[in-house]
Amino acid sequence: EKHISIQRYLADLEKLADLKEDEKKPCPLCPEEKFKACYSHKLHRHLQNLHWKVSVEFEGYRMCICHLPCRPVKPNLSGDQTFSKMGAHYHCIICSATIARRTDMIGHINRHVNKGETESRFITVPAPKSSHEVLKESATDVQVLPNYSTPHKTDSYFNPKMKLNRQLIFCALAVLAEERKPLECLDAFGATGIMGLQWAKHLRSSVKVTINDCNENSVTMIQENCHLNKMKVKVNSKDDDNDEAMGDGAEHTDTIEVTKMDANVIMHLRSFDFIHLDPFGTSVNYLDSAFRNVRNLGIVSLTSTDISSLYAKAQHVALRHYGCNIVRTEYYKELAARIVIAAVTRAAARCNKGIEVLLAVALEHFVLVVVRVLRGPSPADDSAKKIRYLIHCQWCEERIFQKEGNMVEENPYQQLPCDCHGSMPGKTAVVLGPLWSGALFNTGFLRRMLFEAVQYGLDEAQPLLKTLVCEAECTTSKHFSTHSPYDENRQEECGVYIKTPNTSAESSLVPGKRKNDEVIRNTAKRQKSENSAEHPAFYYNIHRHSIKGMNMPKLNKFLNYLSEAGYRVSRTHFDPMGVRTNAPLAQFKTVLLKYSTPTYTGGQAEGPLHLTEDVQAGEQVQAAADGKAEGAEFLEVAAAVFTKDYPTHCAAD
Numbered sequence: 001e002k003h004i005s006i007q008r009y010l011a012d013l014e015k016l017a018d019l020k021e022d023e024k025k026p027c028p029l030c031p032e033e034k035f036k037a038c039y040s041h042k043l044h045r046h047l048q049n050l051h052w053k054v055s056v057e058f059e060g061y062r063m064c065i066c067h068l069p070c071r072p073v074k075p076n077l078s079g080d081q082t083f084s085k086m087g088a089h090y091h092c093i094i095c096s097a098t099i100a101r102r103t104d105m106i107g108h109i110n111r112h113v114n115k116g117e118t119e120s121r122f123i124t125v126p127a128p129k130s131s132h133e134v135l136k137e138s139a140t141d142v143q144v145l146p147n148y149s150t151p152h153k154t155d156s157y158f159n160p161k162m163k164l165n166r167q168l169i170f171c172a173l174a175v176l177a178e179e180r181k182p183l184e185c186l187d188a189f190g191a192t193g194i195m196g197l198q199w200a201k202h203l204r205s206s207v208k209v210t211i212n213d214c215n216e217n218s219v220t221m222i223q224e225n226c227h228l229n230k231m232k233v234k235v236n237s238k239d240d241d242n243d244e245a246m247g248d249g250a251e252h253t254d255t256i257e258v259t260k261m262d263a264n265v266i267m268h269l270r271s272f273d274f275i276h277l278d279p280f281g282t283s284v285n286y287l288d289s290a291f292r293n294v295r296n297l298g299i300v301s302l303t304s305t306d307i308s309s310l311y312a313k314a315q316h317v318a319l320r321h322y323g324c325n326i327v328r329t330e331y332y333k334e335l336a337a338r339i340v341i342a343a344v345t346r347a348a349a350r351c352n353k354g355i356e357v358l359l360a361v362a363l364e365h366f367v368l369v370v371v372r373v374l375r376g377p378s379p380a381d382d383s384a385k386k387i388r389y390l391i392h393c394q395w396c397e398e399r400i401f402q403k404e405g406n407m408v409e410e411n412p413y414q415q416l417p418c419d420c421h422g423s424m425p426g427k428t429a430v431v432l433g434p435l436w437s438g439a440l441f442n443t444g445f446l447r448r449m450l451f452e453a454v455q456y457g458l459d460e461a462q463p464l465l466k467t468l469v470c471e472a473e474c475t476t477s478k479h480f481s482t483h484s485p486y487d488e489n490r491q492e493e494c495g496v497y498i499k500t501p502n503t504s505a506e507s508s509l510v511p512g513k514r515k516n517d518e519v520i521r522n523t524a525k526r527q528k529s530e531n532s533a534e535h536p537a538f539y540y541n542i543h544r545h546s547i548k549g550m551n552m553p554k555l556n557k558f559l560n561y562l563s564e565a566g567y568r569v570s571r572t573h574f575d576p577m578g579v580r581t582n583a584p585l586a587q588f589k590t591v592l593l594k595y596s597t598p599t600y601t602g603g604q605a606e607g608p609l610h611l612t613e614d615v616q617a618g619e620q621v622q623a624a625a626d627g628k629a630e631g632a633e634f635l636e637v638a639a640a641v642f643t644k645d646y647p648t649h650c651a652a653d
Contacts, residue, residue: 003091005029005051005066013047013064014040027051030067056090056105059118063090063105070098094118114154116145116217134228137163138170138458140201142192142225151280155217158192161365162303166195167461168361169301171449172370173199173274174456176299177206178448185274187211188263188286193222193256195276197229200254202456207274210257212266219260231256264289271295277302282309282321287347296375299358302344304367310336326432330397330541333362333574334440340369341436345383354379359449359468360440362574389433395420398585399538401437417584439534441472467573471580474535474568476559536568539578540588550596555579561595562588 007013016028017040024037029051038046055062065088089098090105094112099105112118116132132143135158144158151157177183185207187196196211211222219235226233232255259266267275267289275290275298277283283302290300304310309317312328312335319325324339326332337360348355352375359370374383385404391412392399398418413421413429420428450465452458470477546552553561555577562569567583581588 002093003066003070003096005064005091006061006093007064008061010048010052013051014044017043029064031069034067054102056102056109058093058109061093063093065090065102114145114147116155116221132224135160137194138167138198138202140194140197141228142194142197143221143228144192145221148192155215156192156221157280158194159365164363164460164464165303165366165368166198167453167458168359168368168449168464169195169276169303169370170198170202170456171452171458171461171465172299172301172359172445173207174203174452175445175448176274177203178452180273181206183207183273184271185209185276186266186270186272187276187278188267188290189213189278189280190222190258191218193225193258195278196222196256197225197231200231200256201229204254208257209254210259210266210270210272212259212261212263214260214262216260219258222258226256226258233258235259268292273298275300278305280305282306284321284343284347287344288350291348291351291353291373294353294373296373298373299370300344300373301368301370302340304340304369305365307336307365307367310339310362310367324433324435325430327392327394327430329392329399330544331399331538331574331578333367334538334572335432335435336367337362337369337440337574338435338437340367341371341440342387342434344369344371345387345436348373349380349384352377352380354381354383356442357436357438357440358442358445361464361468383438386436386438387434388437389431390435390437391415391429392432393418393420393429395424395428396585397544401435401537402431417586437537439472441468441535443469443472446472464573467571470570471572472535474570474580474582476556476563476570535570536580536582539572539575539580540585541575542577542579542592545585545589545592547593547596549599550593551599552592553595558592558595561591565591 004016013028017025024039025043026032026037027035027043027046029047035046051064052062055064057063067088070089070091087100089100090102091098092105092108092112094109094117097108099108132145133148134141134143136142137160142158145154145156147154148156148158149160173183173185183206185196185199187193187199187209190196190211190213193211196209199207200209213219213222223233223235234255234257236257236259263277263279263286267286271293273295275294277286277290277300279286281304283304287302290302294300306317306321308314309321311332312318312326315326318339322339322343324342326335326339329335341355341357341360345355348371354374354376355371356374357369357371359368361368374380388404389402390399391402393416396418398416398420400415400417402412403415409415412431416429446465446469450462450469453461453465466477542552542555542558552558555571559569559571559579562579562581562583565583565587567581567587569579569581569583572578572580579588583591
């Protein structure tokens, strides 16, 4: 039963006093020694001013202040408990706890609400069934708790800003589902279960989805969301070995398994074809478990949200979590992706497994990495060799990976293409890493992801995937081809599975260990043959290297200028003003300077400054500066050029 201090109206408190037949009525919430019995008009003022006005309201009920000896105080030296000296307090309507201060009581109720605990233990208080908000994403309905977008205030965290992340992961799983069926998939950190529900609802019988979470409230929320989407639920926990089937799917016959255990435990106990890790913060604590039992040629995807450390805002945290030394650079987002892949590679190598990076995305809120697992010590060794250190010049931000080998070089600055160390005093470069030095994308896999995104109508993922395909091929968007990735003449699109004309699920795989080993060897040969065609590492920001007092060309035109100069070039999703190219920084600046215009020309058309005469003039001055003309001869050449082109501005100079 609820406490007498919890009432709906003030008249209900007065009715409690009417139970006495005496003419003078005592206060029902105060002991006799504190407030003696009085007449009705005085008792009404007492209840209104000392109890009702300082009450705490929740769901139509008032938790009035109580002066009765309801709980013992701290025992004294003799061990006795004194009830008569008990101070004023409130009784919680939800958990029946006693709180002394009114502000503490309000905070106590708010904590219940944030956790979704709005049902009272008392029968007289109705449970608010409409407190859960229902959100819809990709034809999937999920119930969310209050403050669902604040991870510190709720157990079932749901971030609407991660919709793009969920779509990319779904596309990767859909591509894998086309290769082999059925797949055993694990969402290790379910929260609301939105990701696993989307997998089961759209891919149907192609996948067997397991949603895990270690929080009891989250597991309950996942089960309710499964019933909301008319899915069957199979509950399995660490303490209970007997599986219990719950719910009846009226529309869908697919079953989702919901488990309540630690993510490391379930990945140690069971094997999966597809594993997704999305913890709050870094995911390095779960990599060893993820790669221990993942099946061969399976996929592991992980989302890291510890961007403060990955984006070099907390460099000591990056050193502690990833064992990597970093600084803030113009290419910090790609640096973050390579840091995560290096940690993934080391974890896979400890389990005698190698990786093939299929996708690496670094945006404002997260870093997403999708890798394919290759069993065996040879792929593990090949992957581990791609972890190198990076030499970064802090003056011009030129960068280059260190050469392979264990021999110590006398002058590491010689590896940098720039000559800042010779012209600047002191130390000009830092060593960053260890980092992943291999490719960040698989073009064939990305094309298939784009095809699946179009098939399922994932509009937000399609523009990003098109950019990723162009970035992987290092081409501009005008050269982007839209042919289907499932052409019959390309039997080995990703170099892993061979698609056969048979439509059965089992026959689409290459059976037998011997043929499987042949496929892996063919994959290694294909990777070695495509090493020369890999996209260039890192990118340059065109604004970072702009010339003061000059108008830069438009970015798309500048890409065409670099391409005409004979370099591979593309845009990058890491930076909207970034240019990925194999051109050295010196050549990058030369082309940028060549096609920039002075700011005082009054809106002159973009292009080389006086396309014929000024290029020749610039070459004359450059030749003079390179040492072909010295002393007075250099001054004569420069004065003649500038006086000819700008007689009014530069004659005196």
